[in-house]
Amino acid sequence: MVNSQSGKRIQIIPATKNAGTENALKRSDGILRAAAYCRVSTDKEEQLNSYEAQKAYYTQRIAENPNWELAGIFADEGLSGTSLKKRKEFNRMIAACKRGRIDLILTKSVSRFARNTVDCLETVRMLKANGIGVIFEKENINTLTQSSEFMITLFSGFAQAESESLSKNVAWGKQKSMEAGNVVFQFTRLLGYRRGADDKPEIVPEEAETVRRIYRRYLEGASTHIIKAELEQDNVPTALGIQRWDAGVIKSILKNEKYCGDALLQKTYVTDCISKKVKKNNGERPMYYIQDNHPAIVPREIYRRVQEEMARRSGKRRVAQKYVKTEQSKYSGKYALTELLVCGECGTQYRRVTWSRGGKKRIVWRCISRLEYGTQFCHNSPTIQEEKLHSAIVTALNKYAANQEELCGSAYDLIKLAQGDEVEDKAVSILSLKHKLENINRKQAKLLDIVLEDMENEALVAELKKVKEEKQQLQEWIKTLENEGVYNANKQSRMKEVKEWLDEQEVGFREYDNVITRKMIERIEVVDSETIRVKFRDVEVVIEQTLV
Numbered sequence: 001m002v003n004s005q006s007g008k009r010i011q012i013i014p015a016t017k018n019a020g021t022e023n024a025l026k027r028s029d030g031i032l033r034a035a036a037y038c039r040v041s042t043d044k045e046e047q048l049n050s051y052e053a054q055k056a057y058y059t060q061r062i063a064e065n066p067n068w069e070l071a072g073i074f075a076d077e078g079l080s081g082t083s084l085k086k087r088k089e090f091n092r093m094i095a096a097c098k099r100g101r102i103d104l105i106l107t108k109s110v111s112r113f114a115r116n117t118v119d120c121l122e123t124v125r126m127l128k129a130n131g132i133g134v135i136f137e138k139e140n141i142n143t144l145t146q147s148s149e150f151m152i153t154l155f156s157g158f159a160q161a162e163s164e165s166l167s168k169n170v171a172w173g174k175q176k177s178m179e180a181g182n183v184v185f186q187f188t189r190l191l192g193y194r195r196g197a198d199d200k201p202e203i204v205p206e207e208a209e210t211v212r213r214i215y216r217r218y219l220e221g222a223s224t225h226i227i228k229a230e231l232e233q234d235n236v237p238t239a240l241g242i243q244r245w246d247a248g249v250i251k252s253i254l255k256n257e258k259y260c261g262d263a264l265l266q267k268t269y270v271t272d273c274i275s276k277k278v279k280k281n282n283g284e285r286p287m288y289y290i291q292d293n294h295p296a297i298v299p300r301e302i303y304r305r306v307q308e309e310m311a312r313r314s315g316k317r318r319v320a321q322k323y324v325k326t327e328q329s330k331y332s333g334k335y336a337l338t339e340l341l342v343c344g345e346c347g348t349q350y351r352r353v354t355w356s357r358g359g360k361k362r363i364v365w366r367c368i369s370r371l372e373y374g375t376q377f378c379h380n381s382p383t384i385q386e387e388k389l390h391s392a393i394v395t396a397l398n399k400y401a402a403n404q405e406e407l408c409g410s411a412y413d414l415i416k417l418a419q420g421d422e423v424e425d426k427a428v429s430i431l432s433l434k435h436k437l438e439n440i441n442r443k444q445a446k447l448l449d450i451v452l453e454d455m456e457n458e459a460l461v462a463e464l465k466k467v468k469e470e471k472q473q474l475q476e477w478i479k480t481l482e483n484e485g486v487y488n489a490n491k492q493s494r495m496k497e498v499k500e501w502l503d504e505q506e507v508g509f510r511e512y513d514n515v516i517t518r519k520m521i522e523r524i525e526v527v528d529s530e531t532i533r534v535k536f537r538d539v540e541v542v543i544e545q546t547l548v
Helices: 045-064 088-099 117-129 149-177 205-219 224-233 246-253 300-312 367-374 386-401 404-409 413-419 423-455 458-504 514-520
Strands: 032-040 066-076 104-107 133-136 193-195 201-203 263-265 268-270 278-279 289-292 341-343 350-357 360-367 521-528 529-538 542-546
Touching: 032 045, 045 066, 045 104, 066 088, 088 117, 104 521, 117 133, 117 149, 133 278, 205 224, 205 246, 205 300, 224 246, 246 300, 278 341, 350 367, 360 367, 360 386, 360 413, 386 521, 386 529, 423 458, 514 521
Parallel strands: 032 066, 032 104, 104 133, 341 521
Antiparallel strands: 193 201, 263 289, 268 278, 350 360, 521 529, 529 542
């Protein structure tokens, strides 16, 4: 052929190969190395039978084609097709393709290959760039043809939409199950419980004692790291049977409401079926709290006190930061006085300091403000010898124990009200407020419908605003009453425990103890070099003690 305009002679060389069901041949003998990919969505028996049938079918089909040679059957069982990350066999097949060991892939349908449109297209494009075709039998698509990408996009979009629909149905079913109070237990990772004969949680006595020990030591003042060291020293096994603990695991045990017999559902949620990203539920989804769902290992009062103590410790900050003056200190599990001993002049905590003079060591406590900044903020805070301080605390504890009834007055009477009229009245009050809140919600819904039909009616808009404000006030009131009830219950529990413990003591306190100090004392104020003022927990009792 001659181009009349340029005078050039153009010769057309016709194609000798057809990119149809076979790709650009990679072997001189014209035999394609064909592999098959199978997948079933669940591990149920009927699906596994289908899985075996698929393997047998593709093995036979490849063997019957004289132009194909079996390069492997790759199959994933009981896995979702929306993500490639956990599909081990699929990823092994793609790796073999990249190494040049596969020329052609056969699969039942686009939905078996991938239900994620993006992953499907990216994989097909990568294989196509390497001259590797994929044949989708159900849709009759060969990816090496020109129109294949449009068809794959269409069918993989349908497959993804089907996955999203199924995911929503599953999520709806789980939601209804949670609303019905059905609790799922992960027994293998939950220390203290096992699956009973009726599939319900059953307490394991030895493991339950470990849980109680963790709660008890935490309330005694031990940090999670100290508890970890103690458990490992005593060779106590974890839920997985190993004798190596982690502070994070101990913290999760302390925060787990299941140990008091309750269950909080939907703490986390999956954002979508494609990314499968799990997020902490911070109010984006409803939660369901089921009380008395199963046998408790620790009393609910102890669990609440632990939550209160965890919040108290996490609210503290480190003091020793230059040019930053604060009255709070970081919690110390080693020395109780680190957070209890405060300066009477500036209110800052004291710190334990080791003095070395003439080869002799002496332990003293000093005001952090005075120690870090000199007399800039605190002028006259005294240095206290640890021995004198401990002796004075023991003396104050003995005075309290010997005269607790006289010193506390009617404080212990509050304990008797724990199950009395006051608590019952408060419960009735909360219940009536919640009923009122329900009525307001109904009224708000009706008003909203009317306002949407008549947006120009200022009187209706003003009334709707008033109802919203009333609803907010009620919600805040209910929350305040509930928090107050929990606080009073925790306080009464501590007071009762201390009273019973003191009644059991046959003799007075003989030596200083960090655990006893934390249990009994709320604050120790250094008045001067000779006097401290001891404030006891949960009761309005203060004892002024001389340092000797």
